[in-house]
Amino acid sequence: MQRSLQRDTTRTGHAVVIGGGIAGLAAAHRLLASGLRVTVLEATERLGGKLMTGEIAGTQVDLGAESMLARRTEGVELATAAGLGDRLQPPATATASVWTRDALRPMPKGHVMGVPGDPSALSGVLSPEGLARIAEERDLTPTAVGDDVAVGSYVADRLGREVVDRLVEPLLGGVYAGDAYRISMSAAVPQLFEAVKEGGPLLDGVQRIQERAAARQRTGPVFQGLEGGIGTLPGAVADAVRAGGAEILMETPVLGLTRTAGGWDVRTDSGVIAADALVLATPAWSASTLLAAECPAASVELAAVEYASMALVTMAFRRSDVEGNEALQGRSGFLVPPVDGRRIKAATFSSNKWRWVADAAPDLFVLRTSLGRYGEEEHLHREDSELVAASLGDLADAAGLTARPVDTQVTRWIGGLPQYPVGHLTRVARIREEVAKLPGLRVCGAVYDGVGIPACIASARRAADEIVHDLTGAGAGEIDNTPTRVRGTGSEAGQ
Structure with a gap:
């Protein structure tokens, strides 16, 4: 042509x-x-x-990225420039959980990419031995970081592997679908890298980050989506x-x-x-x-x-089939530590998280799961039905969800996320x-x-x-x- x-x-x-x-x-x-x-x-x-939208049970939803960090202004500025300013929407709820040790547990507050500032908030997520290991950190010899260091290796050295395996890994995995023990701290969590370069215990570095954030007195939502999908x-x-x-x-x-x-x-x-x-x-x-x-x-x-691949499994259920399920109420979703050996790495309850999804499909409950991490991608080549079954199995174990979806959509992102x-x-x-x-x-x-x-x-x-x-x-x-x-x-x- x-x-x-x-x-x-x-x-x-x-x-x-x-x-x-x-x-x-x-x-x-x-x-x-x-x-x-x-x-x-x-x-x-x-x-x-x-960034891609599609349909599930006749409702438009995101089949790729679903939100953007609003504390960095570039995304909001571009959306406004493109005439979408009136469609920007913060999450209706940001109450996330961690599915670990066979229970949905509240995501601890006051952390930097899973690195805690207040270890007392980790009860239930970490074992007594893991909590005791954190308590030893201020007595340890300072760890040099040089020009760069892997997030997981440094945090495990300072606070023990449990913090990495049950908090840092699922959070970093949600962003990079990567391995915390390989991911660069200077590239992926630069504020933490700068804090530990200042010296002193890691816990003190996290607290300094939190104090500086509080001093800036930021207002407004941390994340934004768009009505109709990002x-x-x-x-x-x-x-x-x-x-x-x-x-x-x-x-x-x-x-x-x-x-x-x-x-x-x-x-x-x-x-x-x-x-x-x-x-x-x-x-x-x-x-x-x-x-x-x-x-x-x-x-x-x-x-x-190098790149990591992942798959998203989007599902729509009749709302009447899930209304009695308390585990689905009030949560935006949950993360899954890979150490627990589950198949999914996260679940997002879209109808809870995004008001526009609930308004567009009031008779449905829409959620999605994600599967696939760096180096663990062979299952992404399975049939769609197998990925749906794996997701439903984990959702049943995590949240007691036994209803059958009225529609499903599997989206594969092969080579979707560059590794840092x-x-x-x-x-x-x-x-x-x-x-x-x-x-x-x-x-x-x-x-x-x-x-x-x-x-x-x-x-x-x-x-x-x-x-x-x-x-x-x-x-x-x-x-x-x-x-x-x-x-x-x-x-x-x-x-």
Whole structure:
């Protein structure tokens, strides 16, 4: 199919964004706001990457990420810019539990990614021996962290393995689907890393983090969702960038990149697109392939990034079938420590957590489970019915749920989450250093600065701002960073 790629002479340069996930769309939004002409190339038939909605029993729900950290403002800003500000919604309940030692136990408060500040809140989650081990921490010799350290190894050394296995692992697993004993503290829990670098007991470091947070007196919700699902965000951003003059080409895989005297040639199955600048907003393996010829050092580093896969099992039950189940009432869901040998790693009670889900389907109770961790992914290749059965079995054991769902939906995210092992930030710095040697080329996405939605958007903003600097010489203060308007449209983006 012939596509229009005519240059808009009112803009100062042409930037091509490769990848139509939330990072690529956010980069396109930022580049447009800076006055560039933008083309987004997406290899598949769908925008949004790991953000996706679907239907369960006729009700629209998220089948990928379902919320974003609101204390980081980038996600809320982009949603507002795309015209979704009035649909932002905090969780109706954030009362989570841990399913451990054969019971649903309240998630202890006052922790940093599972590392406790108040050990007295851990009774029932930890054994008496585990609690006694924590009490010894202030008498231990300080543990050096150097340039980086694995979260699990450091916390186990200071507080014992029980804290890691029953609290840190399920929390980190919910974010990265990874192994706490491999995950980098500096990359995954930077505030904790900075606190322990100050020295002294780990418990004191957690308390310092909490005191600083209290001193900031933050208000408002910690997390936000969107009415209709966080998976509606990519479509709204895409509409905004199209309204701003960008072109989005679907089912257009990039086959190769060539550096030219004036910029870049982007080879697709429909021909070659000339670009002044490129933003690669793709998974590491794709970026590695595309950079192999022009930036081999970065390509090698990207090829070494590992990923974890996971599956989400979404289920709808008749509300009348679950109304007498007290374990389902008042909870947003529960986490599952892998040490307990269960099949699911978490469950989210969507109809409790999100008011919009309950309002959209008042006669249903919607929940979802997640399965799959780094290195434990073989079961993801089982039939959908087997994953549903495994989820129902664990839900029966955890919450006494014996009702049968009226509808189910299994969503597999193969290679969905990049892993952040010890040294990850150093690897990212090397990648960026090599990429920056080629003017008009930047990378962004979940690989680099965090897997959450605001982190991906921040990564995209950084890449876009550096591209603008490459092309125009504008400093950060000269770039129009206003999040609610695409310059040149004459109207609010997305309206």
